[in-house]
Amino acid sequence: MYEKKSGIIKYYFDEWGLNKNIGTFSWLLHRLTGMILALYLFAHIIVVSSGLWGPESFNTWLKVVQTPLTHFLEIFLLACIALHLLNGLRIILTDLLFVTKQHKAIFWVAGAIFVLFMIVTLSVFLPRVFSH
């Protein structure tokens, strides 16, 4: 008998290759953004906790993390948060109200909100990146 074994990362590509659905897409995005946000959370706690060693320490650390590059990467962070939040609310809506029939419509509504949010974000952050 033949049993396909896919690796830890390849598993996601295999599943996407076989099920090109809205559901698989949002699940993969939710995974990816969730991992990024979990890693960011711990980095964030470490940076903010530099205040424990006095205001100077905090200010030096924050100078390091507030450069044109990080302000540019912040756009991606906000995109991750928006995607994870909107998709999370979509799943909670399904879990509590059983709106499985409308799940595609809800997906596109969430997508539209995401696009609007990103337009606002870019209009705020792009000037910020170039104002250094």
Next chain:
Amino acid sequence: MNQKTSFSSAYGWFIQRITGILLAFFLIVHINILHFGEKFFIDFNMVTERLQGSFWWGIFYIIFIPVVLFHALNGVWGLVQDYRPSSGLQKTVKAFFWTLGIVATFYGILAITTFL
């Protein structure tokens, strides 16, 4: 039907939804102030001024930190479970996540108190 009933999976799932809804609120407030505020550059004085401005900010972050840590670690735990680790490895990972979560919660709250 011989599998052991696991209430922690039920409560973990349910608390993940509750913390998710709470986080939607916390994150919108937190991000609106820090990333879309008038000041582009954050420093110690700005944070202290804001957190000392209202008593509620302290409460806000003391609830926010454990909620976000639970949501993050429980989320990663769900991912770990997808790979069907052995029960010994599951116990180790679970113990590690609980320790990490509790330590990070106290450390995070301690870090916030420097601004209060």
Next chain:
Amino acid sequence: MVEFRVFRFDPEKNKEPEFQSYEFDPYKGMTILEGLYYILENLDSSLAFRSSCREAVCGSCAMHINGIYRLACKTQIEILKSPITIRPLSHLPVIKDLVVDLTPFFNHFKEIKPYLIPKESPPEKEYIQSVKEREKINDWLDCILCGACYGSCPVCAQDDKYLGPHALLKALRFVDDSRDGGAKERIAFVTQNSGVFRCHTIFNCREVCPKDLDPTKAIAKLKLKAVFKKF
């Protein structure tokens, strides 16, 4: 002319599966299953696949056809773009070509006890079910156990202990049945480590179900029942 690209694997010859192409002229209204039979009869008699009723009732011929898990007998060649790629169901071991070993699939089905468990005090004559009570389980009855949902569920890929959409749908079918006395036992059973809470609400099972059932909804209902112990 239509081209079939069929997943081939012979445990005696190959170590890795390969795809083999077949070309033939389909007639109007020809289904994928009829195409496979045409290949079997005229082009390559070594091709193996399962089928029985050829009218979407038995659930034997579920396979992955051009990107979607569906029943070969219910899908016409006309609506698909050539070449048509045909794979067996995923997440199950392949015995030969398109035939998979459904043992894990049916084991999970048996685990949830797919039969009525009598109530503590059975009635003297029969279990009476009103029309209203019957309507409660209308949406969960039509499962033909084809395995399309199991193949499409990414959770089943890594974890062969995960009960799967089909078993969870059936579990709710018996929980909601007014004649069944085992609701408590059933909810307790699906609340296990590889049970209902491993579902990530990916909706694939709902998308592929050839009977238009909604396992995603059934699982969501089971989850809330398990949390609030409402049964």
